Amino acid sequence: MALPRRRLKLVVTVMMVNLFIFIIISRQSSQDKNGRNKVQIPSKPFWSKVVPSAAYWNRKQQILDLQNNPILAANYSSADMPDWLNDTSLNSDPCQPNSRVTTQVKDYNSLPHRFKDFLLYMHCRSYPIIVDQPDICKQPPFLLLAVKSLAPHFDRRQAIRQSWGRAGVIANQTVVTIFLLGNATAGDHHPDLSEMLHYENARYKDIIKWDYRDSFFNLTVKEVLFLEWIQTRCPGARFIFKGDDDVFVNTYRILDFLKGLTEPKARDLFVGDVITNAGPHRDKKVKYFIPESMYVGTYPPYAGGGGYLYSGDIAARLHNVSQHVTLYPIDDVYTGMCLRKLGLAPEKHKGFRTFNIEEKYRSNPCAYKSLMLVHPRTPQEMIQIWAWLSSPSLNCQ
Numbered sequence: 001m002a003l004p005r006r007r008l009k010l011v012v013t014v015m016m017v018n019l020f021i022f023i024i025i026s027r028q029s030s031q032d033k034n035g036r037n038k039v040q041i042p043s044k045p046f047w048s049k050v051v052p053s054a055a056y057w058n059r060k061q062q063i064l065d066l067q068n069n070p071i072l073a074a075n076y077s078s079a080d081m082p083d084w085l086n087d088t089s090l091n092s093d094p095c096q097p098n099s100r101v102t103t104q105v106k107d108y109n110s111l112p113h114r115f116k117d118f119l120l121y122m123h124c125r126s127y128p129i130i131v132d133q134p135d136i137c138k139q140p141p142f143l144l145l146a147v148k149s150l151a152p153h154f155d156r157r158q159a160i161r162q163s164w165g166r167a168g169v170i171a172n173q174t175v176v177t178i179f180l181l182g183n184a185t186a187g188d189h190h191p192d193l194s195e196m197l198h199y200e201n202a203r204y205k206d207i208i209k210w211d212y213r214d215s216f217f218n219l220t221v222k223e224v225l226f227l228e229w230i231q232t233r234c235p236g237a238r239f240i241f242k243g244d245d246d247v248f249v250n251t252y253r254i255l256d257f258l259k260g261l262t263e264p265k266a267r268d269l270f271v272g273d274v275i276t277n278a279g280p281h282r283d284k285k286v287k288y289f290i291p292e293s294m295y296v297g298t299y300p301p302y303a304g305g306g307g308y309l310y311s312g313d314i315a316a317r318l319h320n321v322s323q324h325v326t327l328y329p330i331d332d333v334y335t336g337m338c339l340r341k342l343g344l345a346p347e348k349h350k351g352f353r354t355f356n357i358e359e360k361y362r363s364n365p366c367a368y369k370s371l372m373l374v375h376p377r378t379p380q381e382m383i384q385i386w387a388w389l390s391s392p393s394l395n396c397q
């Protein structure tokens with residue numbers, strides 16, 4: 001009995017040793033196959049040197065990208081920094097007019113005035129707030145409605161207050177409405193309405209106003225100031241709608257839509273009338289014309305500025321990333337650029353009709369029931385459509 005047991009022990013030991021050797025050999029050969037234990041040294045650099053773009057905006061963005069890239073920035077801080085990257089105008093007060101643009105933009109002198117004004121001040125992102133509502137979000141709202149308006153548009157603001165922007169509790173959710181204004185300046189031939197605006201704000205306490213020139217190309221300034229304002233005055237807002245003062249918004253439908261979102265969907269929400277595969281207009285007569293000396297390339301997907309809806313979480317991320325995106329004169333494109341930098345894209349929702357609905361449906365109350373936004377609508381139309389949607393007798397199949 002003693003002999004077979006010893007033999008068995010021997011057999012088992014030999015088998016174990018064989019198995020061990022087999023494992024070692026097979027591990028080595030698989031490592032060789034995958035080359036995992038060899039250090040791979042690329043023969044050429046796997047990046048390409050940044051070549052300055054001929055367009056001013058692109059060049060400014062390249063500089064920002066380098067400054068915010070920890071690896072490349074280390075290299076470029078060396079003394080032999082190329083001249084085009086050594087823009088001392090960035091170190092001085094960004095809110096002083098930057099006279100270097102007059103030589104840095106090839107055709108500066110032949111550009112329309114609005115471009116010259118934009119270029120001179122495009123590094124300035126902060127202007128003093130002159131009318132604020134510091135406590136408007138004391139109770140963090142479920143939905144913040146932020147309306148881009150212009151001082152003379154009293155009737156539009158009043159119609160919004162009496163219709164879709166009625167603040168308070170709608171469908172069991174808290175809604176806060178504010179109007180975003182800059183300065184309608186005498187330089188742009190605006191009448192002085194400051195007394196009336198003062199009265200309006202004392203009466204409704206829903207105006208936010210900053211001290212900068214309220215012009216089309218400064219709407220991006222309004223956007224970055226608003227992103228800053230949200231973080232300081234209304235960080236608890238669950239969702240934000242931002243839009244123009246000539247749109248109709250179906251607040252009921254929006255609240256209904258928001259309540260139905262799942263948690264991950266709600267956190268990353270950004271919906272609107274999304275425009276894809278667009279680029280700058282090169283026809284001087286178009287309102288959205290952008291010269292080639294200013295921007296080259298296509299636009300990222302962006303939601304038309306008539307109105308879009310996003311989460312408070314996205315607002316915080318947009319606020320951060322906007323510091324790394326050069327101001328662009330078209331505000332909705334700029335927001336698209338910021339989203340792209342976050343690795344996000346706005347989502348198209350067919351309830352946003354920034355290009356209106358078919359004429360034959362415009363006076364049909366039921367046509368508005370499932371929509372979220374229609375552009376454009378007059379103050380009277382806003383009140384009419386809101387009355388239709390608020391009527392208990394509205395019966396749509």
Ligand SMILES: *[C@@H]1O[C@H](CO)[C@@H](O)[C@H](O)[C@H]1NC(C)=O
Pocket residue numbers: 047049050075078080
């Ligand atoms: C870093 O600087 C060195 C020396 O100026 C240069 O040769 C090299 O190409 C630079 N690297 C990059 C990534 O530009």
Ligand SMILES: *[C@@H]1O[C@H](CO)[C@@H](O)[C@H](O)[C@H]1NC(C)=O
Pocket residue numbers: 078079080081086088
């Ligand atoms: C950047 O330019 C300024 C003047 O334009 C010059 O005084 C400075 O030395 C330059 N800096 C570098 C790092 O080249």
Ligand SMILES: *[C@@H]1O[C@H](CO)[C@@H](O)[C@H](O)[C@H]1NC(C)=O
Pocket residue numbers: 171172
């Ligand atoms: C509002 O909330 C109350 C109590 O939570 C509930 O009974 C009511 O059905 C809700 N109304 C709507 C429109 O959701």
Ligand SMILES: *[C@@H]1O[C@H](CO)[C@@H](O)[C@H](O)[C@H]1NC(C)=O
Pocket residue numbers: 183185194211212213
């Ligand atoms: C804005 O308007 C006020 C008067 O209401 C004026 O004092 C101020 O200079 C204006 N600011 C700009 C940037 O035009």
Ligand SMILES: *[C@@H]1O[C@H](CO)[C@@H](O)[C@H](O)[C@H]1NC(C)=O
Pocket residue numbers: 114115117118121211212213214215216217218221
């Ligand atoms: C934007 O606002 C600033 C500050 O009021 C002003 O100097 C600049 O001209 C404005 N830019 C445009 C394009 O109107």
Ligand SMILES: *[C@@H]1O[C@H](CO)[C@@H](O)[C@H](O)[C@H]1NC(C)=O
Pocket residue numbers: 313316317320
């Ligand atoms: C924004 O940036 C600040 C400071 O770097 C950081 O603390 C915060 O977490 C960032 N917020 C978001 C939403 O990314």
